[in-house]
Amino acid sequence: MPHAPQRIFTGGPILTMDPAAPEAEALAVRDGTVVALGSARDVLPLRDSGTDVVDLEGRTLMPGFVEAHGHPTIMGLAIAPPAVDVRPFTVPTGREVYDTVRAAVASAPGRPVGAYGIDLLLQRDLDPPHRATLDEISPHAPLVLVSNSGHAAYGNTAALHAAGITAATPDPPGARFVRDAQGEPTGEAHESAAVIALMNTVADDRLDDHHVQAALRWAFSRHARAGITTVTEMAAEPRLLPALRAAAEHPDSEVRVRAYVMGTPDLAADPDRRFAGHAPARAMFGVSGMKLWADGTPWQGSIATSFPFKDNDATLRIGLDHCAHGSMNYSADELAALTLAFSAQGFPVACHVHGDVTFEAVLDAYGKAAADDPERLRTLRPRLEHCGAVTADQYRRAARLGATVSLFMDHVRWWGDVLADDLFGPEVADRWMAARSAVDAGHRVSLHNDGICSPTDPLSSVATAITRRSHTSGRVHGPAERLTVEEALRAVTVNPAWQLHLENEIGMLRAGMRADLVVLTADPRVVGPDSFRGEVAVAAAYLGGRPTWS
Structure with a gap:
């Protein structure tokens, strides 16, 4: 049959995430796109002898997950074997x-060694x-331990010498x-x-193109195993952009990549410098904007809050x-200047x-960027990442400014008790990552895992x-801030696709959209919340209809 589908999925519920047609019985794919979906009676006759008919055997098919805030580059370089x-x-x-x-x-005698992921609050x-201590372990070669948050690192004397860091070294912008x-x-x-x-x-000895490519391919494979078909690189170093592009554009790449470049004063x-525009979904790589760090992490005490940190052994x-409040990385004026500069260049x-x-x-900075042309800022869809202590107001x-938010939900899973018992108190833990407040305020909320700061797993976020x-x-912690299953699933599919300006191509299953798919072992709508983590798992993933993991 001319133009027959290359693959048809049937035999289980198909969740489209499309409000106009939320469920289907069969879905057909040709040339990387969805060409038909609906009843099995309508879709199956489209096949011919060359069509691969995939029997879901009762499992659930839905759009591939979109990782709104990932770090595949640091993931590959920091934790990929060896x-x-x-x-x-x-x-x-x-x-x-x-x-x-x-x-x-x-x-590795005489060789530099780096270790990623220490956590002073979880590894008590x-x-x-x-x-x-680090000099005693490695007296001659550089040794660096990086915190799990990625916001702190600890080096020995050899590492300081190798980096050229002395008493006269100025602090970099936004860091110290x-x-x-x-x-x-x-x-x-x-x-x-x-x-x-x-x-x-x-x-540095591992930043040659061959090593970076291998590390990225390993990281991409870990994302595919989690059902992710599009990943955001939310801190792309400019010098590594060519390698990131090459890995994403490899014919066998398991994920599509969208990058936010580290926004330095020099680039501003x-x-x-001008934003080139959003690449279409058929492009495996694209730059989506600029990334700034307005503050740090609660796990290092480096966030500015209106309420105090506790004074106890954990905060020491x-x-x-004995300092009750953390600080920002930039002054309000510096933050506004960077935001204005990148917005003027056209970058989200x-x-x-x-x-x-x-x-x-940050809202003040976005407000200044919107002062002359509020609608232009809405068009850029500026983002606010993590949003731990944010209030409903x-x-x-x-939302009124046109900004959009992405929440690091696994903070509650892994550090909820730390927030309640060690850092702030139960009332703050209850409103940490206040997803319900964000949705009720009108946000198209996305959920993320922040690269390697928690295991890469959108189903954990859900x-x-x-x-x-x-x-x-x-x-x-904070039952009033729960989402429904439907809202949480949208937060790892449709909503992050919209944040990346790809909502007409991915994140939803509709004729003409990319056939990015994930197969789940159970229908997440009918599994009880408390058994969700044990019963719902990724069984397979497809990028543009091409299998990437099963």
Whole structure:
């Protein structure tokens, strides 16, 4: 039959995420797009002898997941084998962290070693990695430990020397090197530019194109296993953009990539820089905007809040030293200047923000960018990333400005008890990642895993959004902020596709859209919230109708 589908799916519920036709019995794919969907009686006669008919055997088909805020580059470089992965999800105790690091140094004598993922709040017996401790483990070669949040790094003396960091070294914009009373660097670095300066001392020999390509392919495969068909690289280093593009455009790439470039003052000051526009979904790579870090992370005490951090052993461990409030990475004027510059260049801006005080400063910056042409800012769809301590009133103000939000729901799953017991108190934990407030304010909320800061798993985000249950204790933090299953599924499909300006091509199943698909072991609509995590899993993934994992 001329123009017969290459593949037809039937034999299980098909959730389209299309309000006009939410469910179908069969779906046909040709040349990477959906060509028909509806009843099996209407779709199956389109096949010919060359059509692959996939029997779902009662499993559920839906649009492939869109990771709104990922970091496949750092994921590949930091934890792909043979990298040293010491995240609390894989190495739960401090003793095991140092045993793992010592073994890595011993196995590579004289070579730089980096370890990713320490967490002073989840690995409670972990001694903070002081410079002297790291010098004892590796006296001659650079050794760097990076926090699981990615907002702090700790280096030995050799790493400081290799990076050229001295008492005279100025702090990079939006970041800092921690110094002792005499002004000497302690080996601790906070925020992106300072962390990268230390990380490069153990990664530069692995940043050749061959190694980066291999690391990215490994990271892409991990996303496909989680049912992800489009991933956002939310902190693309300009020098690694060519490698990222090449990996995404490889004929066998498992995911489509959209990148937000790290927004530096130098890029903001470039008079010739202009946004090239959003690439269509058939393009496997595209640049979507610029990324800024307005503040840091609660796990390092580096967010600006109107309410205090507790003064206790936990906050002393993360460096607050009896200080009740964290700070922003930029002044309000600096933040506004960067936002205005990138918006004038035509770039959508995505701003990392947790604290409610910081959030207000970001909204002020977006407001200034919208002052001359409010509709233009709405067209850009500026983003607010993570949004831990944001209030309902702030969500409403953000919606009025035309900004859009993406929430890191796994904060509640992995650190909900930490928020309630160690850092702030139950009332703050109850409104952390206030998804219901955001939806009720009118936002097309997306949910994300933030690269390697939690295991890459959109279904975990969905499960946490509908239960708000802590992995550690089983406690529920903020039941009033739960989403419905339908809302949570939209937050990992339709909504992030809209945030990436791809809503007419992905995130939904409709004739003419890309055939990005995920097969689930059970229908998520009929599984109880408390059994969701155990019963719903990814069975297969397809990118443009091409199988990427099963």
